[in-house]
Amino acid sequence: MSFKIVDLKANVLDDNNVLAANTRKRLKEEKTFLLNLMSAPGSGKTTTLTRLIGLLKDEMKIGVMEADIDSDVDAERIKAAGADSIQLHTGGMCHLDADMTTQGLDSFDSKNYDLIVLENVGNLVCPAEFDTGSSKNAMILSVPEGDDKPLKYPLMFQVADVVIINKTDVAPYFDFDIEKAKKNIEMRHPGIEVIPICAKSGEGVDKLADWIRENVREWKN
Amino acid sequence: MHEMSYVARLCDLAAKTAKSEGMAKVTAIHADIGQMTGIVPFYMQKYFKTAAKNTILSEAELVIGIIPVTALCNTCKTEYTPDAEHDYLCPACKSGDCKIIKGREFLLTKVKGECEE
Ligand SMILES: Nc1nc2c(ncn2[C@@H]2O[C@H](COP(=O)(O)OP(=O)(O)OP(=O)(O)O)[C@@H](O)[C@H]2O)c(=O)[nH]1
Numbered sequence: 001m002s003f004k005i006v007d008l009k010a011n012v013l014d015d016n017n018v019l020a021a022n023t024r025k026r027l028k029e030e031k032t033f034l035l036n037l038m039s040a041p042g043s044g045k046t047t048t049l050t051r052l053i054g055l056l057k058d059e060m061k062i063g064v065m066e067a068d069i070d071s072d073v074d075a076e077r078i079k080a081a082g083a084d085s086i087q088l089h090t091g092g093m094c095h096l097d098a099d100m101t102t103q104g105l106d107s108f109d110s111k112n113y114d115l116i117v118l119e120n121v122g123n124l125v126c127p128a129e130f131d132t133g134s135s136k137n138a139m140i141l142s143v144p145e146g147d148d149k150p151l152k153y154p155l156m157f158q159v160a161d162v163v164i165i166n167k168t169d170v171a172p173y174f175d176f177d178i179e180k181a182k183k184n185i186e187m188r189h190p191g192i193e194v195i196p197i198c199a200k201s202g203e204g205v206d207k208l209a210d211w212i213r214e215n216v217r218e219w220k221n
Numbered sequence: 222m223h224e225m226s227y228v229a230r231l232c233d234l235a236a237k238t239a240k241s242e243g244m245a246k247v248t249a250i251h252a253d254i255g256q257m258t259g260i261v262p263f264y265m266q267k268y269f270k271t272a273a274k275n276t277i278l279s280e281a282e283l284v285i286g287i288i289p290v291t292a293l294c295n296t297c298k299t300e301y302t303p304d305a306e307h308d309y310l311c312p313a314c315k316s317g318d319c320k321i322i323k324g325r326e327f328l329l330t331k332v333k334g335e336c337e338e
């Protein structure tokens with residue numbers, strides 16, 4: 001019997017990062033753009049997606065992967081809007097990792113799609129930690145959450161490539177200052193695109209659709 | 222409870238390391254966790270017991286070190302720990318444009334164990 005001490009500095013999330021990088025490469029080859037959509041619970045991810053599908057479904061093939069914890073309500077809403085959807089089994093996890101995402105892509109036959117959206121688990125902390133292999137990350141900040149949220153959750157805003165401010169219709173009731181929110185977001189992520197929308201009425205969603213069109217086009221090049 | 226998936230990954234890596242080092246039994250593993258990962262050590266310990274059961278880690282102790290958040294201000298290059306008192310901004314120049322240089326880590330730093338021979 002002998003004792004042994006091994007000193008190391010191993011990144012525990014390395015496995016995830018490697019798989020995510022491989023998945024991203026594969027998606028690039030398949031010319032499939034994967035958008036990872038993150039937000040706090042109830043910020044309007046599914047409502048925004050149904051609006052987007054309405055605007056984009058005639059020009060591109062869209063699939064959605066839903067990470068609802070224990071229901072298929074959102075997946076059904078997506079189907080009703082006219083896109084394919086599948087339910088990912090997160091097993092109560094608070095975020096999606098590259099493994100679950102890749103399994104979802106496999107069951108989907110991702111190469112047949114131009115755009116796949118991953119509706120991540122509603123949570124502002126953990127999803128930001130785990131690279132899913134997505135082409136780009138979008139996050140939704142909804143008005144009731146407050147215009148100072150970017151200061152409290154800096155990482156989420158740093159990993160995002162675009163920030164959507166949703167529920168602009170209720171801004172007056174929540175003392176939400178859109179310009180202040182933009183300033184706070186800009187502080188965390190200089191130069192990032194911020195798109196205010198009202199998913200309920202559809203206002204502003206056309207700008208978000210433009211952002212997606214442009215990114216899908218770029219990804220295919 | 223995101224600690225669960227972190228613990229599972231940590232245990233996998235530690236067990237793999239122990240086996241490749243020829244250990245028959247692990248007595249302790251050390252992990253350094255950045256404050257910004259949002260990992261709560263209490264839950265880490267709790268789930269570790271479950272995850273370690275019936276593995277080479279079943280008798281191991283988990284020792285957790287915390288790495289505080291350090292930001293580097295892109296404007297004035299000050300290194301600081303963001304806090305509520307300063308609205309999480311640079312205390313020197315009030316800018317929020319910063320790079321997080323420490324605090325997102327999740328590292329396995331030590332595996333202690335016993336070998337048969
Ligand atoms: N007033 C207002 N309500 C909205 C808007 N967009 C969404 N909602 C409402 O917000 C609630 C949550 O919307 P969802 O689209 O289900 O939000 P989600 O982020 O997909 O929710 P989870 O998947 O449960 O995390 C619903 O009651 C929507 O009708 C908006 O622009 N304005």
Ligand SMILES: [Mg+2]
Pocket residue numbers: 045046047074119
């Ligand atoms: Mg939803």
Ligand SMILES: [Zn+2]
Pocket residue numbers: 294295296297298299311312313314315316
């Ligand atoms: Zn500064």
